[in-house]
Amino acid sequence: MSTPLTRTTDTPTPPIRLVHLGLGAFHRAHQVWYTQQAEADPADPQWGYASFTGRGPLMADQLDRQDGLYTLVTRSGDGDSCELMTSLVEARPADDIVRLVELLADPATAVVTMTVTEAGYHLAADGSLDETDEEVTADTRILREVLDTSGKVPDTLDTAAGKIVLGLAARRANGGPGIAVMSCDNVADNGALTRASVIGLARQLDEELAGWIEENVTFPSTSIDRITPAADDELAADVAEQTGHDDLAPVVTEPFASWVIEGGFPAGRPDWEDAGVVFVDDIEPFERRKLWLLNGSHSLMAYYGQLRGHTTVAEAIGDEQVAARVAALWDEAARHLTAEGLEVPAYREDLIERFRNPRIRHNLAQIAVDGGTKQRMRAVPIMKAERAEGRDGSAAAFSIAAWITHLLRQDLITDTRAAELSAAAHDPDPVAALIAALDAELAADADAVELIRTHVTTIRED
Template sequence: MTTELPRLNRDVAPDRRAPVRIVHLGLGAFHRSHQAWFTQHAGDAGEWGIASFTGRRPDAAEVLAAQDGLFTVVERSDSGDTFEVVGSIVEAVDGANVDRLVELVAAPQTAVVTLTITEAAYGFAADDVTLLRAGEKPTTPLGRLVLGLAARRDSDAGSLAVVSCDNLSDNGNVARRAVADLARGVDAGLADWIDTSVSFVSTSVDRITPRTTPEDVALVSERCRYRDAAPVVAEPFRNWVLSGDFPAGRPRWEDAGAVFVDHIEPYENRKLWLLNGAHSILAYAGQLRGHTTVAEALADPVCLQAVEEFWDEASRHLDGDGLGIPEYRAALLDRFGNSRIAHHLAQIATDASTKLRMRAIPVLRAEREAGRSGEAAARMIAVWASFVGANPGLQDPQSDAVAEANNLAGGERIASLLALLDAELALEPAIVKLVEDLSAGFERAEVPARATASGTAA
């Protein structure tokens, strides 16, 4: 008779619950492998519990709540797997529970609000202004945060820090502007209070965290002898660079390897252009050439060459002491080539019109201003254009506009797609022609024989 394994909870893995002092919006795998992991490993972790709220769906909160917030981080490399129970999330809450979010944001002991709400969520939400003015509950993460900050002001709970952990250049100021615009639309006094009482911290975050599979869940049961319905798989590498003030305090994240700097822009650009830019190239070029994961696409010489050439362009515009660009590039090749991290290209490919605006456009503009063609940056846009032509249903915040562009042909179609990224560049015939020519080249590309993990043709 087989004995059923116990469910992971604080009876199976005792872990003292820390008081909630961090509120997180965007409970997902990356938050758990990154910010929650760093908080677990802070020297004063016992003082800093996280209440994490889901975004669109309640599922993650329901599963984690049944496990007392505990989950397993599986660090996966070519040399094997390691397993660690993380207990820094002490409340997992459905994001629709706005009352609990407001209560916690307004609580005096809350010192930090962190965000992983995706790049697309920082746009202005006029509907939330209407709802907030009417005294109703907003529906977006930032609308809910503004409601919480209003309650904090009214309760005189003092200052706090908002920390954006999304892949946006200058993400702290992007969050500041988005929150201020919402608040100003509701109450100018609230906007003024936020301006003087809330610090917005910019960050660069980095840890490859692919989607968890049923096989991963089964592996944790087999190796750890408990049932964890919500493990996360991540590479061993992790990086967190932060810049800004924490007026009400923060965990000692530096004990876990976080770095605090005065000027974050060089680190943001290094990550956005080299890591995320390469991911975008691989996501579209790789799928066009028949690959499904980052490791598979990187093993394709055509995809690898596209990445290397883009890195050459981007590296010319990365200035700053201590960035170590050659070492960073070499490390990325090792990380991307980790064959046991099944980082699926389809997972990376979504929301392209937001992502490429930050990954391709700055490099393309910088290269053109320097008198060069910017061909490698243009190729990133070109492979996206080819991919959405063949896959019109790709998730994107401007999906209707992408569909309209796909009804056009030739240079007119390319110009319409390019306008979604940069309206000025879309008016330059030379750039439109360059992207069109590069796009046609990938549309004609032959799919190579796929390599297996052993390196033989499959």
């Protein structure tokens, strides 16, 4: 008979020195896992996480009932391995802003990490804070009142930047040291974009606060990678059978993991390099390799694979036509991935092996969400890079066309830009309108639009 997970006197419990926004499966399979692996003495850990959900309280409630403990299941063709994760000390709901501010004001807190998705930074097309965004304007109004008058922590804030700015204001008022705020989202140049989001909001509230953040807060850039499918009831049953514990919130992942970081940490950090994290002086080539090869092929398979009747990555990559389109996209991307140390051929081989892992059920529908933002970062840059060198970028154009075709077949668009994309989909020329929603420069290239339109026709006739 299985027993509930709970901390005991024998369970190592590190002090909280890390805060995370966006408590989900990837965070628990990646940042928490790396942190636990990096401890010099597992019996006396020094770095614990307090992690906050992105929206609702469900995951925090489930993990709180287990004192933050959960099982990480690593699946390969050889079977499962289960690891008890102990470095997540507190799981908090998104609206527990009082606790978040308390933690950010604490000088012992050294790093804030984030997985809030690309849309969670509320950025305009030029990479600056979108000051017209409704959630940004609402948070600005609330924070201005808090900082100018009451000083009371508000009951709600909608944006990650708003929560961080409030916490940094408390840290400044408390005389605390600098801190690192680090995005772990699949966004190119995510350190600079996080900086723009946080300082952009702070500048609307208090120039002196914005100046303090510029001088004392760093925004490291990261490239992260580990496939982490959504959990299901079967996973919980497997964990109970293999470990003897009932786990309300197990996580399943693949053996492969990667984390590349550029930037400094003024208040210190875990020895992540001891767990395999790579620190570099220039992260951009590694970001592009990951976004264009892994994420780019994921998006292509998510749309084209589903159109061909597949439900998982393993199924899609097993389809010769899908695999050929993936290889063509990689060929185009590889022409622009030439920096030293990228080892693109070996990286491609690893990706194929990972995609074919029979024990990882990575659902295409899960990957397909928010394509209106993802394809901006994945297929569009490849196509533009190819066209800038005199080639047509046909493989990347096919990926964009697959997204358009998939979207036009949806009764309900699942995207943070759903209203904008729905309007484009109902335009008299939906193909051109959806391309414009991705990238204005590409939409102004008549030949590029016609190439994508031709691919849409081909996919529809397939």
